[in-house]
Amino acid sequence: xxxxLVLVVLAAVTxxxxxxxxxxxxxxxxxxxxxxxxxxxxxxxxxxALLDLGVSPYSGAIFHETPLIIYLFHFLIEYAExxxxxxxxxxxxxxxxxxxxxxxxxxxxxPMEMHYIPLKVxxxxxxxxxxxxxxxxxxxxxxxxxxxxxxILATIKGSAFLSAVFLALATYQSLYPLTLFAPAxxxxxxxxxxxxxxKSKSFWLYTMQYASLYLCSLVVIICLSFFLLNSWDFIPSVxxxxxxxxxxxPNIGLFWYFFAEMFEHxxxxxxxxxxxNVFFYTIPLAIKLKEHPVFFMFxxxxxxxxxxxxxxxxxVALYMAFLPVWSHLYRFLRNIFILSCVLIxxxxxxxxxxxxxxxxxxxxxxxxxxxxxTFNIGQILLISDYFYAFLxxxxxxxxxxxxxxxxxTEAMLVLK
Amino acid sequence: xxxxxxxxxxxxxxxxxGAVPGWHLLEGCGGTRCGELLLxxxxxxxxxxxxxxRTRWDADLQRGAVSHYRLFPKALGRLVAALGVRxxxxxxxxxFWRTRYWGQPxxxxxxGAELWVWFQPTVTDVDKAWKELSNILSGIFCASxxxxxxxxxxxxxxxxxxxxxxxxxxxxLLRYAVLPREVVCTENLTPWKKLLPCGSKAGLAVLLKAxxxxxxxxxxxxxxxxxxxxxxxxxxxxxxxxxxxxxxxxFFSSGQxxxxxxxxxxxxxxxxxxxxxxxxxxxxxxxxxxxKEKELLEVSPPPTSVHExxxxxxxxxxxxxDLLSPSLFNTSRSLNVQxxxxxxxxxxxxxxxxxAQRYVAGYGLQTGEICTLIxxxxxxRAFPVILLETVPWYLRLYVHxxxxxxxxxxxxxxxxxxxxxxxxxxxxxxxxxxxxPANSVTKITIQFERALxxxxxxxxxxxxxxxxxxxxxxxxVPSVTAMKDMDVEQSPLFxxxxxxxxxxxxxxxxxxxxxxxxxxxxxFSMPYNVxxxxxxxxxxxxxxxxxxxxxxxxxxxxxxGGLAKRLANVIRxxxxxxxx
Numbered sequence: 001x002x003x004x005l006v007l008v009v010l011a012a013v014t015x016x017x018x019x020x021x022x023x024x025x026x027x028x029x030x031x032x033x034x035x036x037x038x039x040x041x042x043x044x045x046x047x048x049a050l051l052d053l054g055v056s057p058y059s060g061a062i063f064h065e066t067p068l069i070i071y072l073f074h075f076l077i078e079y080a081e082x083x084x085x086x087x088x089x090x091x092x093x094x095x096x097x098x099x100x101x102x103x104x105x106x107x108x109x110x111p112m113e114m115h116y117i118p119l120k121v122x123x124x125x126x127x128x129x130x131x132x133x134x135x136x137x138x139x140x141x142x143x144x145x146x147x148x149x150x151x152i153l154a155t156i157k158g159s160a161f162l163s164a165v166f167l168a169l170a171t172y173q174s175l176y177p178l179t180l181f182a183p184a185x186x187x188x189x190x191x192x193x194x195x196x197x198x199k200s201k202s203f204w205l206y207t208m209q210y211a212s213l214y215l216c217s218l219v220v221i222i223c224l225s226f227f228l229l230n231s232w233d234f235i236p237s238v239x240x241x242x243x244x245x246x247x248x249x250p251n252i253g254l255f256w257y258f259f260a261e262m263f264e265h266x267x268x269x270x271x272x273x274x275x276x277n278v279f280f281y282t283i284p285l286a287i288k289l290k291e292h293p294v295f296f297m298f299x300x301x302x303x304x305x306x307x308x309x310x311x312x313x314x315x316v317a318l319y320m321a322f323l324p325v326w327s328h329l330y331r332f333l334r335n336i337f338i339l340s341c342v343l344i345x346x347x348x349x350x351x352x353x354x355x356x357x358x359x360x361x362x363x364x365x366x367x368x369x370x371x372x373x374t375f376n377i378g379q380i381l382l383i384s385d386y387f388y389a390f391l392x393x394x395x396x397x398x399x400x401x402x403x404x405x406x407x408x409t410e411a412m413l414v415l416k
Numbered sequence: 417x418x419x420x421x422x423x424x425x426x427x428x429x430x431x432x433x434g435a436v437p438g439w440h441l442l443e444g445c446g447g448t449r450c451g452e453l454l455l456x457x458x459x460x461x462x463x464x465x466x467x468x469x470r471t472r473w474d475a476d477l478q479r480g481a482v483s484h485y486r487l488f489p490k491a492l493g494r495l496v497a498a499l500g501v502r503x504x505x506x507x508x509x510x511x512f513w514r515t516r517y518w519g520q521p522x523x524x525x526x527x528g529a530e531l532w533v534w535f536q537p538t539v540t541d542v543d544k545a546w547k548e549l550s551n552i553l554s555g556i557f558c559a560s561x562x563x564x565x566x567x568x569x570x571x572x573x574x575x576x577x578x579x580x581x582x583x584x585x586x587x588x589l590l591r592y593a594v595l596p597r598e599v600v601c602t603e604n605l606t607p608w609k610k611l612l613p614c615g616s617k618a619g620l621a622v623l624l625k626a627x628x629x630x631x632x633x634x635x636x637x638x639x640x641x642x643x644x645x646x647x648x649x650x651x652x653x654x655x656x657x658x659x660x661x662x663x664x665x666x667f668f669s670s671g672q673x674x675x676x677x678x679x680x681x682x683x684x685x686x687x688x689x690x691x692x693x694x695x696x697x698x699x700x701x702x703x704x705x706x707x708k709e710k711e712l713l714e715v716s717p718p719p720t721s722v723h724e725x726x727x728x729x730x731x732x733x734x735x736x737x738d739l740l741s742p743s744l745f746n747t748s749r750s751l752n753v754q755x756x757x758x759x760x761x762x763x764x765x766x767x768x769x770x771x772a773q774r775y776v777a778g779y780g781l782q783t784g785e786i787c788t789l790i791x792x793x794x795x796x797r798a799f800p801v802i803l804l805e806t807v808p809w810y811l812r813l814y815v816h817x818x819x820x821x822x823x824x825x826x827x828x829x830x831x832x833x834x835x836x837x838x839x840x841x842x843x844x845x846x847x848x849x850x851x852x853p854a855n856s857v858t859k860i861t862i863q864f865e866r867a868l869x870x871x872x873x874x875x876x877x878x879x880x881x882x883x884x885x886x887x888x889x890x891x892x893v894p895s896v897t898a899m900k901d902m903d904v905e906q907s908p909l910f911x912x913x914x915x916x917x918x919x920x921x922x923x924x925x926x927x928x929x930x931x932x933x934x935x936x937x938x939x940f941s942m943p944y945n946v947x948x949x950x951x952x953x954x955x956x957x958x959x960x961x962x963x964x965x966x967x968x969x970x971x972x973x974x975x976x977g978g979l980a981k982r983l984a985n986v987i988r989x990x991x992x993x994x995x996x
Binding site for chain 2: 030046049050059060247250254256257258261262264281357358359364365369373377388395403404411414
């Protein structure tokens with residue numbers, strides 16, 4: 001177990017180090033798919049330069065990182081590369097460890113397979129080209145991802161305090177992980193054997209405990225940022241920027257072209273409609289998947305990466321790292337082959353159509369937009385396919401694999 | 417005594433004009449109204465004609481109600497009084513002054529419209545006054561100055577100092593805006609001419625014929641209002657209005673290859689009289705000999721007098737025609753100044769000491785780089801220059817990519833003021849004090865990223881590109897020729913707008929080329945399609961999740977069938993055949 005893991009880590013670090021030093025690094029750093037206005041390394045450097053000039057980094061429209069990040073890098077600027085490397089290693093270790101617990105003893109999954117899940121997750125994350133690229137581009141998405149990974153690890157290890165702190169950090173960094181509160185709470189309740197009943201007193205007690213831990217750490221972090229900068233400027237500049245989507249730089253998401261082409265009159269309405277997508281699946285999912293918080297977490301992460309206002313491939317890589325955990329669903333997936341092909345082809349077409357639009361001038365914005373649409377459709381269908389497979393497997397687990405009709409003939413399973 | 421203006425703070429002091437008492441007096445123009453025309457042949461063979469009309473008004477606009485405006489245009493007078501304007505400079509320009517080939521201009525202005533205003537310290541809401549002022553000026557001059565808003569207004573800290581009598585230089589009272597896209601034409605010239613007391617009926621103004629003025633390589637008209645000392649004791653304030661107009665006629669293309677010219681050839685008019693209200697009216701012709709040779713130019717008719725002066729570091733000889741002297745119109749009824757070259761002119765161009773050029777580097781529509789080259793051709797003196805760069809928000813500047821290279825080494829600016837842009841609210845402002853070593857080229861580069869705008873934010877013809885206003889260079893340039901205290905009574909007065917200094921250097925303000933930058937564009941015909949398609953994707957997600965969340969798996973039971981099946985079974989029952 002340990003030896004292959006070390007190998008994977010070594011391979012991952014080697015690939016990254018080689019790419020850092022090569023001339024591809026600058027090309028990757030400029031890619032809009034990898035670096036969004038929110039997390040581009042160039043913008044972090046710009047924020048630091050502004051700080052050095054004595055200008056508040058939040059007085060402009062370039063810098064949208066949180067104050068803690070800027071101070072972190074202010075001290076570490078020379079070692080920035082190293083920091084990225086370390087954050088990757090950490091992240092990987094975490095994810096590995098955490099995967100031990102997630103899936104409960106199931107009929108289909110042998111302990112042997114379980115044993116390899118951490119390694120597969122590590123492989124999937126560390127050698128995923130998406131992750132490699134966002135690491136080489138020094139996108140701060142890597143830091144967000146590692147905070148979320150720490151959060152998942154802490155949750156799965158059952159540490160409510162650490163889980164709340166990391167969730168607060170993740171929320172502080174990019175706002176959307178707020179929705180991960182629900183799966184984390186469900187998981188912790190499950191671990192404490194507290195029944196999830198609205199009338200149960202212990203349920204409410206524990207919920208309040210966890211919520212207050214989370215809110216307290218959030219308040220502490222935000223106040224700390226305030227004292228670092230002595231102003232609240234970062235609130236509109238970070239969260240206002242995430243929510244109101246003023247920067248329409250193309251990315252792999254759904255927002256940029258939609259709001260570039262929007263009628264000014266309806267702009268606010270549609271911003272609300274689009275932003276609500278991240279948050280509004282949480283409660284129905286919590287009800288449906290209350291017995292399976294880890295799967296819930298995976299679905300929620302995927303929804304965040306599809307519907308966030310400035311998504312990058314780093315976000316996609318985060319939920320894709322979970323896919324090996326659900327390898328036992330493979331036999332129930334309906335169109336995994338087509339969807340993988342769609343996602344892979346789209347990934348190659350992004351730079352091609354970008355070049356045709358921006359540099360060659362022989363295509364226009366619609367081409368790139370079409371690819372973002374396809375990519376997002378692919379992601380949506382992939383997630384709903386996994387969701388379908390998960391529900392179907394649940395059904396088989398309770399009803400047996402060989403279903404028969406009342407008359408004894410073999411039965412079909414349908415959603416009703 | 418009067419308090420002298422001094423550049424505030426931060427290393428700019430080296431640029432401060434020396435304390436020459438009374439430089440802000442209305443030198444030379446004793447009366448209330450004077451007009452001048454300066455004709456200067458340019459090294460390339462073109463001719464620059466610069467008009468200046470000055471009106472002085474001995475009343476304090478700010479204090480008490482003024483109802484009698486005499487020669488001062490009432491529209492501007494009331495504007496100054498009502499909005500608490502201390503100083504106003506408006507220039508409308510078509511074309512670009514090519515400093516490298518035409519030499520230092522008497523008064524340069526950036527392409528398009530430029531407006532900068534100092535307000536009185538009593539003005540509480542400067543932004544509101546500025547907005548109101550630009551709207552009113554837009555009406556007065558028929559220009560699109562109403563497009564001046566927070567996205568193109570900046571507050572420079574060091575580049576623009578008050579040129580008139582002043583008590584302080586709190587730069588929060590200053591507003592500066594340039595509209596590089598503005599097109600200047602006759603509808604801007606007519607209201608400008610109407611501000612003259614004699615209109616275009618008499619005096620030098622009869623030459624201002626629109627069809628000739630706009631058939632030129634460069635046209636710039638300006639209005640400057642400032643408070644000045646009423647007399648040498650400077651106990652009272654007067655208001656001065658300067659209207660200037662500079663035109664460059666291209667004689668190679670319009671003069672059939674001959675470079676001889678006359679007033680009639682240029683303006684299709686000659687001078688016949690003076691404005692009866694003018695207390696001074698003169699025509700100056702620059703006949704400075706080049707290369708210390710004997711003069712190459714012959715002017716006719718013989719000038720009233722010849723005057724020598726040092727202007728902008730160069731020794732100049734002027735032929736002066738005083739239109740008020742009775743002898744001038746005695747011999748002939750009109751004055752048509754003519755100039756002939758005595759022999760073919762050798763094209764050796766003197767290169768101005770300070771000149772600059774600017775361009776956009778890079779390819780594609782994602783990023784780019786603004787490069788500015790500043791030349792100091794002085795053989796042995798270094799001098800500092802203030803560079804002001806205003807860049808609209810949709811070019812996202814990255815100040816950490818700013819590099820300043822002189823002679824292969826990095827040149828660190830001694831003062832830097834940077835205000836980053838905010839999307840749709842304010843532009844980038846970059847102001848730097850850079851030392852230019854003798855005989856050097858300084859290259860300043862800064863990278864930017866092109867933003868994708870909302871489809872309604874693009875102007876008509878979006879693929880034409882977006883203009884970026886000229887950057888402004890302000891410097892005290894050391895002169896090569898030693899300057900004496902010149903006889904200000906006699907020399908052309910264009911230079912007196914700027915402070916003259918101790919004699920070893922002179923003030924220059926230069927503007928670089930405006931830039932034209934392309935931005936990526938969305939497809940303007942697609943809004944409905946994009947809204948439909950994107951909403952479909954969201955709906956696909958909603959639909960599939962709704963399905964999975966609200967439904968559960970069931971074993972497929974033999975259904976009793978739909979209506980058709982049941983009907984068929986009923987019929988089959990009657991017929992006695994097996995049911996379906």
